Amino acid sequence: MLTYRQTPPIPALGGIVARFSQRRCREAQRHVPAFDLPARLDRFIEFYLGEPVRVGTGAESPRAVPEVVLVAPHTRPGKRLQMLGDVDTFTIHFEPTGPHRLFGLPLQGLADHALAAPDALGTAVLRLRDRLARAPDFDARVACATAWLGERLAAARPADGLDALVAARITPGMGPAAATDNGRVALWARQLGWSERHLHRRFIERTGLPPSLHGRLLRFQSLMQAHARAPASPLTQLALEAGYFDQSHCIRDCRAFTGQPPGAFLAAWPDLGRP
Incomplete structure (x- = not known):
């Protein structure tokens, strides 16, 4: 059986780290069949502390991933993705501009990539993996990760107006659909005293995506979360809750981000805890 735990960060890491999570499963292949990953907005560092998961494409056999990966939005x-043996993963999930603020890591060009984390962040991340592997439980792992991140806070870039505006896009009740409106981008540029071109360039540097695509993925992620909360709800209701203007836009995005219509994708998506 697959077990999932998550917890928010301490306040000092707010605006940089979204949450910590852990997945564990013995003999994973018996409980979680191989499945196709959709596009996703998450930015995270994932530590593989048991058997490595395997990732491939339709044209290649799944291959084991590195012990620690830095994953950008896809x-x-x-x-x-294929899980074999005893799976044990620990994940640091970042806010949209978190990696840029904490590590000074420009994200442009990293979309659709998963990197060996030491190549991007240095070998200290491997020492953290060793500490996580020795930690006796989830709470101890969170404490290890919090200490490691806290050591880097002093050098973190302070949040500015753009970070605040990007964070506001994912605040419940803000209306994800509004985030794709060109008028909203123009408004942000005026608020920051920037040109729209400069805003667009900075947005990609900090999040890895242009504002319009970021907004579409945000809506799609909201759709998956709405379905996880109420799997029996009709698609029309889920789409409206996620911020879509109508069902046709929802269907278009689902096909683009999963290769399937919404009904087929949501019915087949495995229960891995949080989507």
Whole structure:
């Protein structure tokens, strides 16, 4: 059976880290069949502390991933994930501009990539993996990760107006659909005293995606979360809750981000805890 735990960060990491999570499963292949990954907005560091998961495409057999990976947003489907043996993962999930603020890591060009984390962040991340592997439980792992991140806070870039505006896009009740409105981008540029071109460039540097695509993925992620909360709800209701203007836009995005219509994708998506 697959078990999932998550917890928010301490206040000092707010605006940089979204949450910590852990997935564990003995003999995972018996409980979680191989499945195709959709496009996704998450930015995270994932530590594989048991058997490595395997990722491939339709044209290649799944291969074991590195012990620690840095994953940027993915804008298209096509990757197939396979879990074998005893799976034990610990994940640091970041806010949209968190990696840029904490590590000074420009994200432009990293979309649709998963990197060996030491190549991007240095070998200290491997020492953290060793501490996580020795930690006796989830709470101890969170404490290890919090201490490691806290050591880097002093050098973190302070939040500015753009970070605040990007964070506001994912605040419940803000209306994800509004985030794709060109008028909203123009308004942000005026608020910051920037040109729209400069805003667009900075947005990609900090999040890895242009504002319009970021907004579409945000709506799609909201759709998956709405379905997880109420799987029996009709698609029309889920789409409206997620911020879509109508069902046709929802269907278009689902096909673009999963390769399937919404009904087929949501019915087949495995229960891995939080989507």
